[in-house]
């Protein structure tokens with residue numbers, strides 16, 4: 539894959555691997571382009587995709603706020619970007635987390651169940667704006683992950699929440715939240731958005747919500763097989779329903795492209811006809827390809843002449859699952875060569891099983 543010049547020359551200056559390199563100028567340009575394209579909805583960044591504090595601060599000027607999914611994320615994001623608006627979502631919220639959300643003045647609580655709402659009513663001393671998270675029976679074609687299961691509420695549970703809210707004027711019902719799928723391109727996302735708003739607007743009107751707000755979630759596609767492809771934010775914006783207050787909360791499509799996991803080749807060996815490059819580090823630092831079952835795209839920092847040949851890039855773990863890319867064409871590799879895996883800026887380091895085998899952790903670098 540293409541390795542931007544500024545990232546390549548920075549990597550050449552490093553003397554210790556593995557390392558994560560976050561390209562903050564690249565991220566700034568990307569976030570600015572998304573912000574410019576999105577004229578209709580509010581834009582929140584889902585912090586769980588990558589909560590790195592410098593990344594949050596880089597994004598802050600271009601987003602309307604941050605979506606957080608735990609007490610840990612609440613405290614961390616509040617400290618990293620103190621004045622940002624926060625929306626608190628996620629299943630299994632504890633009383634402590636709900637109390638922290640109120641203490642830290644979150645902008646919205648995304649309520650996941652009548653039981654959660656009951657516990658929130660017990661904590662409330664002042665007005666709180668809530669969205670009810672809906673689990674709607676829409677089948678988005680081509681979704682990579684469908685977010686049904688334990689998330690959100692069906693129509694009966696939503697009705698129970700409305701009944702509870704009638705007795706608790708401190709809790710203001712502002713609208714509905716529906717994050718139903720991930721990995722959708724712009725036309726499929728628009729189709730889903732229309733189904734959500736088509737259901738939610740009459741439901742909210744019937745329940746007396748004026749000026750309703752609908753959070754249509756995140757999940758904008760990132761194609762690991764095509765590192766240059768981008769979600770079409772402008773087409774998405776142009777097709778969204780008008781006249782309703784919308785919010786989106788993507789994570790992956792914002793930060794995936796500007797993180798690099800960089801490491802060096804320890805050994806190259808051929809076993810039973812298959813050539814392996816064994817790298818310092820592995821999927822305990824970059825679990826994304828193992829978790830999603832893809833080949834992580836990469837660039838060799840200083841390529842040799844002589845054409846491409848198939849190689850399997852593996853890490854140091856004692857498991858056959860420690861594969862970063864399998865039988866992919868690459869220039870000839872030798873010990874000491876440096877490989878930079880791209881698209882490692884979201885669901886990468888922070889979803890990985892760092893302590894397995896007790897190898898040293900990567901260093902983190904922020905390119906400015």
Ligand SMILES: *Cc1c(COP(=O)(O)O)cnc(C)c1O
Pocket residue numbers: 584586587605627628717720721755756757758787788789790791
């Ligand atoms: C994970 C998540 C997101 C972000 O999803 P991406 O696929 O990273 O865009 C948004 N909203 C909720 C509720 C989530 O759980």
